[in-house]
Amino acid sequence: MLFTQTMVSLRYYFLALSMLLIGIPHGAIDHIISSRLYDLKGSISDQLKFYIPYLLLMFLMALVWILSGIAGFILFVIITIYHFGQADIEHLDLPDSSKRVLTISRGLMILSLVIFVDFNYTLPVIGEATGVALQEIEWLYNNSYLLAILLGLQHPFLMSFLTYQNKERFELSWWYPVLDSIVILFLFLFNDPIIGFSLYFALWHSMGHFLEMKDFFNKMGESLSVWKFYKLALPFSSISLFGLAFIYLINNSFGLEEKMVSLLFILISVLTLPHVLVVEKMLKTKR
Numbered sequence: 001m002l003f004t005q006t007m008v009s010l011r012y013y014f015l016a017l018s019m020l021l022i023g024i025p026h027g028a029i030d031h032i033i034s035s036r037l038y039d040l041k042g043s044i045s046d047q048l049k050f051y052i053p054y055l056l057l058m059f060l061m062a063l064v065w066i067l068s069g070i071a072g073f074i075l076f077v078i079i080t081i082y083h084f085g086q087a088d089i090e091h092l093d094l095p096d097s098s099k100r101v102l103t104i105s106r107g108l109m110i111l112s113l114v115i116f117v118d119f120n121y122t123l124p125v126i127g128e129a130t131g132v133a134l135q136e137i138e139w140l141y142n143n144s145y146l147l148a149i150l151l152g153l154q155h156p157f158l159m160s161f162l163t164y165q166n167k168e169r170f171e172l173s174w175w176y177p178v179l180d181s182i183v184i185l186f187l188f189l190f191n192d193p194i195i196g197f198s199l200y201f202a203l204w205h206s207m208g209h210f211l212e213m214k215d216f217f218n219k220m221g222e223s224l225s226v227w228k229f230y231k232l233a234l235p236f237s238s239i240s241l242f243g244l245a246f247i248y249l250i251n252n253s254f255g256l257e258e259k260m261v262s263l264l265f266i267l268i269s270v271l272t273l274p275h276v277l278v279v280e281k282m283l284k285t286k287r
């Protein structure tokens, strides 16, 4: 119990550390990836070819949130499911149809676990962001833990089924991805959602992305060491961190935890839309 309480009191440090070490940097080299993808040089017109669409997409996402919290949230749910699923499933040697199923199933598992394992905490946060008091929808509230378990369990099941069916492609290790999906399920079921999310975001999502980027650089005849990665990510990571610190300070003086987390949540989603499209293009090009 004491251990759990200590962990919960430290959860925002966990989240900050995970975002600082890799969550933010993994998106902060989108401009470098794009310059390789679209063969952009240092000229102003080439730079604008990246920044205008990228910023426009961020603006668009912010606009959706402003116009309708629920529309912003639904769009974000779709993007997150796809992006989390894709980043984890892409490297598996499976037929495209199985990959598509597993991408959705994986993203659905992770997002549902984040949202439903501790709905007393997350539903008010989402309620604050969307303006819809989800925590007052009785059916949802009463069945949250069941939803977490069902939407969580479907993934290891589908994964076992589809990897076993293709086991000749994996030789002895068809069950590795199954084990991996069970580890994630347990990671979330027995943890605070913020801690579960931080660990998943740093150790699976961002790490997987880093390896894909490294691979992408190699295919382009360049290298990407950890050191080079951080150096390239430094400018935009610093900007994001200053922004976050600023919001944190402002909110702290008004002091409302739900408001702060929900704002963080909206910001993540604004940054995520263009990022997802860059990653999508990178993965398609790599094939």
Ligand SMILES: CC1=C(/C=C/C(C)=C/C=C/C(C)=C/C=O)C(C)(C)CCC1
Binding pocket: 027, 079, 080, 083, 084, 111, 114, 115, 122, 125, 126, 193, 194, 197, 261, 264, 265, 268, 272, 275
């Ligand atoms: C619901 C919810 C959260 C979910 C965050 C998500 C789902 C982030 C997705 C990020 C992506 C897709 C990044 C891509 O690189 C938080 C912030 C943990 C706080 C508690 C409520």
Ligand SMILES: [Fe+2]
Binding pocket: 026, 027, 083, 087, 205, 209, 275, 279
């Ligand atoms: Fe990502």
